[in-house]
Amino acid sequence: MGDFVIEYGLEKEEIEKIYSRKTKYEMTPTLKSKVKFDNSLNIKEVLNVFEILNKEEPALNVLWDENLKEIHIHVMGKIQLEILKEVIKERFNLDVDFGKCEILYKESILKSTIGYGHFEPLGHYAEVHLLVEPNTRNSGITFNSKAHVDDLAIGHQNLVKTHIFEKEHRGILGGYPLVDLNITLLTGRAHKKHTSGGDFRQATLRALRQGLEKVENVLLEPYYKFKIKTNLDYMGRVISDIQKMNGEFETPIINENLVTIEGRGPVATFMDYSLELSAFSKGSSSVSFIFDGYDRCHNSDYVLEHRSYDKNGDSEYTSNSIFCSKGQGYVVKGSEAKLHMHCIK
Structure with a gap:
């Protein structure tokens, strides 16, 4: 199982160190995204760039959709897309962007x-x-x-x-x-x-x-294990958010004015939570995610509809x-x- 950690509330250089760190486990993607680029670029050239990256990191699972004429990739989290954009710009001098992330259901x-x-x-x-x-x-x-x-x-x-x-x-x-x-x-x-x-x-x-x-x-969906560190003043808000996002959590650990909350929840509901957490805590909180495998989907009827x-x-x-x-x-x-x-x- 992938032991890939995405931690928000860190500096960009620290995040890149986490992303580049190799573990003995295979990293497991949870999201799919479409590659977006300017029409002036040669699509074969763009596809070749992603095929090179795919050889270096097979978990990207680069897919060419012949019918839609689109390139799709699999990623472990949104932060990986931001890093990929910079890597492609620096190594290949290409400007690319990515479409909305979609959950990889099974x-x-x-x-x-x-x-x-x-x-x-x-x-x-x-x-x-x-x-x-x-x-x-x-x-x-x-x-x-x-x-x-x-x-x-x-x-x-x-x-x-x-x-x-x-x-x-x-x-x-x-x-x-x-x-x-x-x-x-x-x-x-x-x-x-x-x-x-x-x-x-x-x-x-x-x-x-x-x-x-x-x-x-x-129907199965990917889950994260999460660890949230926040000020005691925000504990009630964070616990309420976890419940709304169909997550579960262990008893919070309180150390003076700092609270640590660990738990588990669907990638679909938690993948954007770092932005919300940062906003209401004014940047004083952090959240880290570790892929925790697949489990029953929390909203199967909605997804299948x-x-x-x-x-x-x-x-x-x-x-x-x-x-x-x-x-x-x-x-x-x-x-x-x-x-x-x-x-x-």
């Missing part, structure tokens, strides 16, 4: 499920059965296989594993990346003549999506399976797929 499930996927248009064949279980929070995706080699060769089992890990897969709530799952290959089937490249990818993704649609899914993701309209992911009869492929809805699976019959 998805998982609350109960175990078995997903079935079959891909058999004419001339193709693959079937996959997956046990998908909720994993420990912030543990990522794990995979193992219980399939017998008599049913599915090791090579094909490895293909299923490859397709699970080849990229982040979208969930069904908002199309956000899936995390914290333990996926077990139960069984599967190939065809000596008809199975070809890509067939097991299709069957695997269909099995994964079909399983997700049968259980309750959960504004996301407007249609799981049935996602062209890459479907729970439907494809079977073949008399030389013709036909679609079976995910809700009925289990009844048609060859490995069950």
